[in-house]
Amino acid sequence: MNHKITKTLEFARVKGMLARYLVSTAGHHELEHMAPQGDYDRVQHYLTETTDGADILRLEGGIPIPKLADIQPQMKRLKIGANLNGTELAQVAKVLQTSMSVRNFFEQMREKKIELRVLDQLVDQLVTIPSITQRLVRSVDPDGRLNDEASTKLHGIRQLIVKTEGEIHQQMEHYTRGKGAKYLSEPVVTIRNDRYVVPALARYRNKLGGVVHDQSASGQTLYIEPAGVVEYNNRLRQAQIEERQEMLRILAELSALIAPYRHDIQNNERVLGKLDFINAKAALAHDMKASLPVLSRENHVNLRHARHPLIDPHKVVPNDIKIGDDYQAIVITGPNTGGKTITLKTFGLIQLMGQSGLFIPAEEESTIGVFDNIFADIGDEQSLEQNLSTFSGHMDNVKAILEQITNRSLVLLDELGAGTDPKEGAALAMAILDQIGSKGSTVVITTHYPELKAYGYDRAKTINASMEFDQATLQPTYRLLLGIPGRSNGIEIAQRLGIDSAVIDEARSLVSDDSQDLNQMIGDLVAQRKAAREESERLSKLVAKNERTQKELDEKLSRFNEQRDKLFDQARSQANHQVSMAKRKANSIIHHLRQLEVQQGANVKENQLIDAQGALNALHQEDPRLKHNSVLKRAKAKHDLHVGDAVLVKSYGQYGELLDKRGNHKWEVQIGILKMEVDEQDLEKVAKKSLPKEKTPQHSSAVHTTQTRHTSARLDLRGHRYEQAMSELSDFIDHALLNNLSSVTIIHGKGTGALRKGTQQYLQSNPRVKSFGYAAPNNGGDGATIVNL
Template sequence: MSDRMMRVLEYTKMKEQLEPFAGSSLGKQRVQQLKPMYTLEEVTEAQRYTAEAAKVLRLKGNIPLGGLRDIRAQVKRAEIGGDLNAGELLDTASTIYASRRFSSFVEQMVEDDIDLSLLPEMVEEMVPLTDLQREIQQAVDEDGRILDSASPALRTIRQQIRTLESQVRAKLESITRSGSGKTMLSDAIVTIRNDRYVIPVKAEYRGHFGGIVHDQSASGQTLFIEPESVVQLNNQLREARSKEKHEIDRILRELSASVGLHTAELLVIVRVMTEVDFMFAKAYFAASMNAVEPSLNDEGRLEMKGARHPLIPDEEIVPIDVELGGAFRTLVITGPNTGGKTVTLKTVGLLTLMVQSGLFFPCEEGSSAAVFHHIFADIGDEQSIEQSLSTFSSHMTNIVDIMEHLDHRSLVLFDELGAGTDPTEGAALAVAILDHVYKIGAGCIATTHYSELKGYAYNREGVMNASVEFDVETLRPTYRLLIGVPGRSNAFAISSRLGLQEDIIEEAKKQISADTNQVENMISQLEDSRKNAESELARAKELRNESESLHRELTEELDAWEEKKQALLQAAQDKAEKEAKKAQQEAEEIVEYLREMKKQNPEIKDHELIDARKRMEEAQPSFAESSKKKKPKKKKAVVDTLQPGDEVKVESLNQKGHIVEKVSEKEFTVQLGVMKMKVPAKDLLYINRPKPVETRPMATVRGRSAHVKTELDLRGERYEDAMREVDKYLDEAVLAGYHQVSIIHGKGTGALRKGVEEMMKRHPNISETRPGTQGEGGSGVTIARLK
């Protein structure tokens, strides 16, 4: 693509906006080298890098890129044996550190399961060079000064220098503090001239101190003299400083040689970190203008939704919707001057160039862009004074060049096609050019003033009209692009609004042809229809937003009600469970009490039973809510039908049992657990009559597995009852043919668990036991494998 096209479409200005987002001089150079790519594969790959950088910024907010320096020149010099100064070595260490820090940043993201594909591969190319960085930083401080720790010899020399300086200053300060010194010296200070310590002596006392005169004041009244008493010390000091310089040169030479040994690795670090800086500059740029990743194709189809020119301020820009390459390949835009036609062309052209440069473009989500082999633009007044070309000639020279290089994979942007010459001939020429571009198969967007082109789209398949909207009331353009509607001239309406006499306007209307009137009327009707449709659409969107808001409110209220209901139910359930546990405990105490009574006296007295029954009734849980809905009582069976073996319920005790024998017509002996007692017939409620037990073979017994669970829950059971339950359950599990069962005993004090384990060790049908794993319940469960 020519530099002229880049300039016309303001590609260079866009790069100037991108450049500040680069964090280093290397990244800025990379931005300056940025150029569009013209194959789908190249553009797709470039977009991948931008997308990955944008993903990292979205998740992390920023990245560590500080410290990167352009060290390519000094690294090359070190490779051929040249010496680097302290600042250049410090830049080298800083670049190594920047690469190591960024590598650690990427490695941490990978450990956090952030899906990255490009950055891990990039950092793998870089060798850490930790030793070289440490070697430099141990010798050079942050200000570029060689440290005493750089070598033992340097430390010794600098210690000697400090000692000599202290001795020289002490001698000179004794002179400045003496009584004669205050008289003979211009100022009681010690200063330096020619790297030697001196004192300011008045000119008339120059011979008093002897020594060497190194300088004098501008007036000649003060001489800076090195007294004879410190000449020898200054000579020693100068010699020590010379040794220091030689030692520093040696240290720098060694460090430079170390850098030269790692030239290849350092150049890889510079290259990779430059690309990293560049890709994140693109991501930062995209974030600054709310740009999105485009959907790419190489079929000439583009659909830019809410497209914004990146060089126009946000408060001034009007987003536009542009499409091309689907139902039509040519778009003809008409409308008044300053209405935004040229901005539309530049927006499409620049955004296409941005996409083909690997950049996101400022559009809405779901926008797509095509990758073109060539992008041509004839925009603006290219009149050349030097060549004495008119505006028309300049445009035509550019168009001729475009036609010579045009192919079916091109995008062509024409601004005011055919302008600058006779309207009739210009319109005819514009139609011919558009037809030629269409036949070649290129995508084309053209702007024009010619009314003849308003009907062009209606006579050509694959061509669509568009216009930029103009508000006649305010006499200002709205800059909105309307696809499918040709633009109106609005000359009469504007003239009327500005106060031109109506009779003049009416006379002017008579001068235009009937065909032109018909076209204008058709356009007017289209605009009215569009405005009505937009008004209805806006109203529909408003109603939809209201309904969505109402739906959200109702949903939130329903969720809140549901949560409240669940909370109440949970509270009721918790209360019921608490009451039930309390009742169960009371019942167990009562049963135990009755057992003790039975042991002490087989003949239970009536008042004792009454007391026990009263305690049982009091132990029953009572719920206010459940009392509101009483279940209908079961109808009592006729007394004559009760027989020994029948399962019954003693209502006064709220206990189930079975009839042992019939004492009389009004009394039966009932077995309640381990206790037998006589109960009046009116206090019995018939429940069930067990069927006679049939004798079945062993195979049939083993078929009962459907009624035996693979686990036994003992939580809440008393120790003795639990042991009986386990013994019975293991027998049933063996008969059911199970190979493994789980005994749930809970953690608690551990007594129940120990009892279960001891029983299982002694049980003949258990081959091994083990505690449950984390997923099986942990130490609260014992797993038994059956033989």
């Protein structure tokens, strides 16, 4: 990837955001080498690493890596046989200690059945040296100071030093607190030339005796080592020399101990730096609310709600950007300040991030391409040193781009053709786009030239786009509108700013009618697009809400089914237990009867048989709750049918009397003078005394019918399909007969005549129809038929 594109799109600022999450020098080295890649498999691998890091951050809070210093200089010194100091050994020990803790961390993740994709193989490269690590940790403090436990001799020497210093302070108290204190400028003990001394007044030098080691600037104070302390100071000095020699020996021993493992330690540092870098990528994605992009081998890009990563997330306007499938080129037109350049940079920067293995600031399932190179000409390329104008600078860039692009390149051009005569600039821009298109590159350009609107409409694989403006306020909304060219709002803005109306009218008269009509059309398209987007957002929220509700209902239903199955199992178990007990008791009763029969022959007494039958009957148990359930009682009574019962035939809404049982579930029912066979599910028992007089079943020849629904004497079949109309006609005639209607009207309309013909054929075939004919001219004519029943 060329370095100019990373500078133009400010990719370094994204790397700066990532640097804040790094804790190791090796991690910073990884960041320095991070760059967009043009190889599909490599980009996929880097994204998979970031996905593993994001999973670990979500499940475990991240990989536990502390702040680690750069140990490469130490490893180089070990290579030439040099010894490391305490601080350097502490830094090496921290790397080894972290290697062990990271391996243990990933082992615990394996025990938790947390599956990763690629990081397990990376962690397996860590080499742990437990014995040497423990020796270093025991011997060296994190700040580089050697511990007393580094060796037995060092421990003994330091105990002697502490003891000697205590004795020196005891001796010094005779001078700082005793009679000799009056000879001191201050009653304190201090150190000069690594020996304990007291500050004495110069005029009392002979009063104290001992050795003078220093004096003040004024010469009034002498720093004297009293004679009584000289021997203690000598002993302390000897112990300090022995301590320094032992420390040097220990440092040399520890350096020699780790020297054979310097390659493993260097590799550990590299692996930990890589893990630190992956940690940082995951943390940045979390804080940026970025998502894993889907890679397209065909370079089909579909960014959903893409956001510029360097703009305040509370102010940035997300946009959908789609290219590569239906079209290879996008021409974004429209006035300045609408956000064209930012949209261009957003697309380019998101591609750089994705091809560097970073999650992108867009919604999930967004797709990016893997371009072999990305080129951009954005901003003012004027150069005073090279004596290039703005136009010349842009053309110089475009020339270099045209020489390098392939069918897998992405080209971003801002204000293509600007800086020269509009006619020539537009023509040049179209020619450049044709050249880029001939090489198969993906290209997005921004321009002011209206001629390119027609170009975007006419050229294959090319689409127009613009930035949305609020029609009411003429302010930009910074939303990208694909498929709609930009309109000019210059005259409207001038009018809103208070320019004289005469000037505005003159300007409008100079603009062609075609341009005004085009602007009006674009304005209508923008308004429609905005309304459609708002409706889509509303529906998306509604769908999301319904999905959450459906998920809750599914969970509740699942819990209900589990509880129901559990209760069924419990009930089945209890029922089986009760059946088992009942069988056992029944067998006992039968056995007792057989014994009686054997003992007494055929003379089993009647009261014994009655007692046995009672015992058997007692085995049947009913649920006491059902026994007193009034609802069940009423439902059961309605279906306890017997010959002679008054019933309601529910499907006809008619009352009748049961005459006879036909089969298991059929009854013969008398309804007026009619007798019919009805399924018992269609019958409902009613009380005879509660029936209205006219509804009481009669055996006389008179037939009394009850209107089951409000039946009109008019049926309108207009607008109905033929089969539906014939079915409604048949039902209508039946209900008319049941309701004793002598004449009805069928409205079938004129139309094609199909309904009219079908109506007449049905009426001719029905024996209950006495006659029929067309209605009077003032009542519908041949569009309606009067039927006499």
